[in-house]
Amino acid sequence: MKLKNSIDFCPLPLEHRSYAARGLKARGASADGMAGGAGAGGARSRALVWLMVWIALVAAFGWSTNGYLTQRLSSGSWVHVLVVAVNGAFIGVGLLYIHDRTQTHNPVQRRFPVVYWGRWLAVELGPLFRQYWFASDLEEKPFSRVTRNWVYATSKGKKNTIGFGSQVDFEAVGTCTVMPSMFGSADEARSYSRVIGNATGVENPVKVEHFVNISAMSFGSLSSRAVSALNKGAGMAGILHNTGEGGYSPYHQKGGSVIWQIGTGKFGCRDEDGNFSEDLFRQVAGGDKVAMIELKLMQGAKPGKGGILPASKISAEIAAIRNVPIGQDVISPARHAEFDDVEGLFDFLDLLRAASGKPVGVKLVVGHAEEIEAIAVKMAAEAGRGPDFITVDGGEGGTGAAPLVLASHAGVPMKQAVAVVDWAMRKHGVRDRVHLLASGQIATPIDVVVAMALGADGVNIARGFMLSLGCIQALECNSNRCPTGITTQDKRLERSLDVEAAAQRVANYVTTLEKEVCMLCQSCGYSSPDQFTADDIMVVTSPGHLDYLSELQQQSAWEAARERSHALAAGLSVGESKRLQMVEDA
Ligand SMILES: Cc1cc2nc3c(=O)[nH]c(=O)nc-3n(C[C@H](O)[C@H](O)[C@H](O)COP(=O)(O)O)c2cc1C
Numbered sequence: 001m002k003l004k005n006s007i008d009f010c011p012l013p014l015e016h017r018s019y020a021a022r023g024l025k026a027r028g029a030s031a032d033g034m035a036g037g038a039g040a041g042g043a044r045s046r047a048l049v050w051l052m053v054w055i056a057l058v059a060a061f062g063w064s065t066n067g068y069l070t071q072r073l074s075s076g077s078w079v080h081v082l083v084v085a086v087n088g089a090f091i092g093v094g095l096l097y098i099h100d101r102t103q104t105h106n107p108v109q110r111r112f113p114v115v116y117w118g119r120w121l122a123v124e125l126g127p128l129f130r131q132y133w134f135a136s137d138l139e140e141k142p143f144s145r146v147t148r149n150w151v152y153a154t155s156k157g158k159k160n161t162i163g164f165g166s167q168v169d170f171e172a173v174g175t176c177t178v179m180p181s182m183f184g185s186a187d188e189a190r191s192y193s194r195v196i197g198n199a200t201g202v203e204n205p206v207k208v209e210h211f212v213n214i215s216a217m218s219f220g221s222l223s224s225r226a227v228s229a230l231n232k233g234a235g236m237a238g239i240l241h242n243t244g245e246g247g248y249s250p251y252h253q254k255g256g257s258v259i260w261q262i263g264t265g266k267f268g269c270r271d272e273d274g275n276f277s278e279d280l281f282r283q284v285a286g287g288d289k290v291a292m293i294e295l296k297l298m299q300g301a302k303p304g305k306g307g308i309l310p311a312s313k314i315s316a317e318i319a320a321i322r323n324v325p326i327g328q329d330v331i332s333p334a335r336h337a338e339f340d341d342v343e344g345l346f347d348f349l350d351l352l353r354a355a356s357g358k359p360v361g362v363k364l365v366v367g368h369a370e371e372i373e374a375i376a377v378k379m380a381a382e383a384g385r386g387p388d389f390i391t392v393d394g395g396e397g398g399t400g401a402a403p404l405v406l407a408s409h410a411g412v413p414m415k416q417a418v419a420v421v422d423w424a425m426r427k428h429g430v431r432d433r434v435h436l437l438a439s440g441q442i443a444t445p446i447d448v449v450v451a452m453a454l455g456a457d458g459v460n461i462a463r464g465f466m467l468s469l470g471c472i473q474a475l476e477c478n479s480n481r482c483p484t485g486i487t488t489q490d491k492r493l494e495r496s497l498d499v500e501a502a503a504q505r506v507a508n509y510v511t512t513l514e515k516e517v518c519m520l521c522q523s524c525g526y527s528s529p530d531q532f533t534a535d536d537i538m539v540v541t542s543p544g545h546l547d548y549l550s551e552l553q554q555q556s557a558w559e560a561a562r563e564r565s566h567a568l569a570a571g572l573s574v575g576e577s578k579r580l581q582m583v584e585d586a
Helices: 019-025 042-072 077-102 107-111 116-134 145-155 224-237 278-285 316-322 342-356 369-381 404-409 414-427 445-453 463-469 499-524 553-570 574-585
Strands: 006-009 176-178 194-196 206-208 212-214 240-242 257-262 290-296 307-309 330-332 360-364 389-393 399-403 435-439 458-461 537-542 545-548
Touching: 042 077, 077 107, 107 116, 145 463, 145 499, 176 445, 176 499, 212 224, 212 499, 224 240, 224 257, 224 463, 224 499, 240 290, 257 278, 278 290, 278 342, 290 342, 290 389, 342 360, 342 369, 369 414, 369 553, 389 414, 399 404, 414 435, 414 445, 414 553, 445 458, 445 499, 445 537, 458 463, 463 499, 553 574
Parallel strands: 212 240, 212 458, 240 257, 257 290, 290 360, 360 389, 389 435, 435 458
Antiparallel strands: 006 399, 176 537, 194 206, 307 330, 537 545
């Protein structure tokens, strides 16, 4: 299936890339981000026909003039070659002119034949030039050059100190700064330690001593080498590696412990009809290295979207890992078939927990606060039930492939989303029963601190780890042409990624990231990032004006939830309810 309007890696504002140019290039990517290479079919074969006509005409010209030209031109055969080349170029331009004039799909090309291709080239190369030459070090999205360079340097174990001073604009809106203490800690000692699963009395609770994990990215959207390197690196650093929804593959078994993610396709635990199979689930979940289970309800880059894994992409290996048949399309529905309300969700979580004996969590994207509150209310009413952990993915989250409209315009962004979930859990007195993980454009120490100050217990990072593997933000994740071999199934491209070296970079990155988060803790007098509160960070809200984080996303999350619940109770929209309040106050 062609996802012509799917995007790769991240939502980007249109000014940063040619949506049309890139969107139309996307080839055969399935909606779960599984890269493919079906080819641009019609356009390519038309171009091939024109090329063959051109070669035939040039060859015919060369052959028919051979005797005449070499006889008349005494300077030798190179003159003949030159004449044929010049004439070949003329014939080529002529054919191009006819082609452009007669084609019907592009009016500009028809109106400006031949020269149109100059514009095409400029559009094609535009993103490349902007990225390397013209974009400032701080402006690119989703990750600026400064951020990328920091990840590259830390991953390679290079010194990442800077000279002279920061390039960050301290007056720019959004700039965050922590509130250091005059009497910070004497050392960088770290006291972070959590146990996940105690509240539900699960058989095998998990003790975590790291607050950074590798976020879900499945084998299929990532190459086998990329998955192997991430897993190996996770093992070296002692962090958890989320499998993504594509199943638990041999590449996830290179030393790191995993969070096995189950998406709506139930890959790895589905029967022949695509239904959830408890037997298969038990088999995989029983694996030594499977630490926890994550039920994916939604993903920030495509909330409410399932996917199609086309038959053409289902190799024997993928079929075995995902438990799907070879030779037919496999549909991942938009939502889970096993439940359609919170009661059903809790029942399913109970089933997974009982069958695995391991902590079970959910991955979600925040929409209306009352949905989150409903989870919290039920947890409060029924002790020992509900998710052991919640992964909150921000609307700005990345993807292997997703429609631009969902990636750019659906789902509350990470900061506000974390604040909403934290607020709902606190309001109903269940905050200490659930481990809260945040994801969404987190890559540097200050990102981690901001997420944790807003209520997260830890963070999941996807694209930051891709950068540590060597990703250059080429935005080609959905095209099977990832130049770094990370998001491709093309073995030729994949070969450039050395698993051992990349695993070391993964471990270096997360070790330095956590170390530098602890530096920020130290300057504030803390020993663990979970001691940060939203009053420990100030944000520039206009030049010369700083506000506490607690006045921004945290306050906004609280207000939004309160206004919505008032409005719902009165059967009104939030706007109507506020207007009514104003009239009453007046
Ligand atoms: C290549 C790629 C593949 C992904 N695959 C999955 C997936 O299988 N399941 C899932 O829940 N999220 C998936 N995600 C989303 C990430 O897990 C994460 O939630 C999101 O990208 C936000 O984190 P980031 O900003 O650190 O990338 C994927 C993201 C990327 C970039």
